[in-house]
Amino acid sequence: MRGALGLQFATLIHFLLCCNALPRMQMEFAIQHTWDSNPVNHDPMKIIFSPGEGGLKIAASGPFFNDPAAPAAPPSQPFPGLWDYEVVESFFLDNTTENYLEVELCPHGQHLILLLSGVGQAFLQQLPMVFNTKISGDRWTGEALVPWSYFPPNINKMNSYAIHGSGEKRMYEALYPIPKEQIEEGQQPNFHRLEYFQDFRLQSIMGENWVQPGSDLWIGKP
Numbered sequence: 001m002r003g004a005l006g007l008q009f010a011t012l013i014h015f016l017l018c019c020n021a022l023p024r025m026q027m028e029f030a031i032q033h034t035w036d037s038n039p040v041n042h043d044p045m046k047i048i049f050s051p052g053e054g055g056l057k058i059a060a061s062g063p064f065f066n067d068p069a070a071p072a073a074p075p076s077q078p079f080p081g082l083w084d085y086e087v088v089e090s091f092f093l094d095n096t097t098e099n100y101l102e103v104e105l106c107p108h109g110q111h112l113i114l115l116l117s118g119v120g121q122a123f124l125q126q127l128p129m130v131f132n133t134k135i136s137g138d139r140w141t142g143e144a145l146v147p148w149s150y151f152p153p154n155i156n157k158m159n160s161y162a163i164h165g166s167g168e169k170r171m172y173e174a175l176y177p178i179p180k181e182q183i184e185e186g187q188q189p190n191f192h193r194l195e196y197f198q199d200f201r202l203q204s205i206m207g208e209n210w211v212q213p214g215s216d217l218w219i220g221k222p
């Protein structure tokens, strides 16, 4: 009797472990346009989101331009003003509160996290993160683990970007660019145009039953 119960219990545990993991999946995106909706003139930057240990894994891969040169700082560290270098960026937004998380990744290994509430209003930045990169010739790959506590609750929108080049040749690229007909004369790239972000839910990666862990960092934000 006791033995049979034990077996049932083991089967139940196995079922929970196996089937809890099932709905998890990765989402892959390619940044194919400039911020103002022209096709990019190179192999696009790719970004893959997938479940990580205690957070979201972001894997970036694509061409390495080596322009501008590396920030003067060690890899795996936060670097203020990283947006002036070669970077890939992902923004995760709740468009009802304008709470959002900005994650910037540099092929040379530096990173920058910003927590914002209101357009361009960063209230925390340079948070630590596990991030490793590898440059192989004219390509690079990087993998970051973004802790759940950095994400605002109820994310429903996302956009991602890539920047490289210097001076006149500086290129600003967007996953969800501004449609051509909406570009005004003299308009400059601005990655905080939240109205152009598109639908995105962490549950699409983590499973419909997944509940985002609460975070002290967002207490007091709308």
Ligand SMILES: *[C@@H]1O[C@H](CO)[C@@H](O)[C@H](O)[C@H]1NC(C)=O
Pocket: 095, 096, 195, 199
């Ligand atoms: C937020 O996104 C929803 C769904 O796309 C849209 O209907 C709504 O207008 C957006 N709200 C704001 C404040 O932009």
